[in-house]
């Protein structure tokens with residue numbers, strides 16, 4: 001079973017590029033979101049055994065998240081519904097150059113409420129999405145889960161570094177701890193720039209494989225992907241698409257890769273499928289409105305049946 005734990009959010013996306021979240025304008029939403037939610041939903045969409053650990057409020061946003069995840073096949077028995085806290089929210093607006101600005105409401109909402117952490121069964125995979133390590137409750141929860149995974153199974157890590165995370169020494173310490181422990185490391189180009197300034201993706205991949213990682217993959221947006229499982233170094237160009245909303249592409253990519261690896265697919269096939277899934281993901285608005293199934297992915301790729 002693949003588990004992830006973290007913030008469950010309702011997200012609103014502005015239609016107007018450059019509205020900066022300071023102008024009254026048109027938004028789409030609520031959308032089910034939060035990096036861990038997008039990831040685990042995609043694991044289920046490609047047929048993986050998926051379970052989520054987190055919390056939502058006893059409100060319409062919470063019901064939306066529960067319903068979407070359950071409908072897509074995620075085990076939500078560890079998705080707690082708080083009677084007192086509301087569901088966390090996020091607002092996002094893009095700029096002309098594709099960069100974005102967010103307003104998150106997580107502190108003091110159900111999004112960072114981790115009262116009941118289950119004990120994961122032997123042989124589990126735990127995926128950590130690192131964007132919210134700046135939140136003390138989420139950080140403490142991740143540290144606890146990491147300690148629990150000692151000798152218990154596979155840990156995969158998508159750092160999703162935000163610049164402010166690197167400036168906080170206590171956060172940096174946890175990031176280093178997760179990098180040391182993880183078996184599968186899935187940074188993006190910008191994560192590499194933040195964590196290993198001046199080094200190329202290829203050098204970082206080779207060094208980390210040498211240090212004992214099983215798989216290292218660097219996500220490169222519209223430039224595709226570079227990765228290795230210790231055998232060949234694989235570079236795949238991206239599928240040519242029109243990018244509408246890039247939020248969640250990395251989580252969709254990781255969900256596809258981990259979901260297929262867990263089903264016994266060879267690394268090369270899982271990587272190619274993830275590369276297609278990430279590309280499809282950016283073509284529709286909403287953080288997890290276009291989490292493609294294996295048959296959607298197969299329309300762009302030949303994967304031998306299991």
Ligand code: ATP
Pocket residue numbers: 160187188189218219220221222223224225238239240241243246247248249250251253274275276277278279280282
């Ligand atoms: P996130 O914003 O979710 O953190 P990320 O930076 O972790 O994203 P990206 O590199 O943006 O991850 O995207 C993950 C993968 O999705 C890429 O490696 C690529 O395979 C695919 N992808 C992303 N953007 C595009 C694009 N514009 N065109 C084609 N493929 C894309």
Ligand code: MG
Pocket residue numbers: 158160188250251
């Ligand atoms: Mg990312």
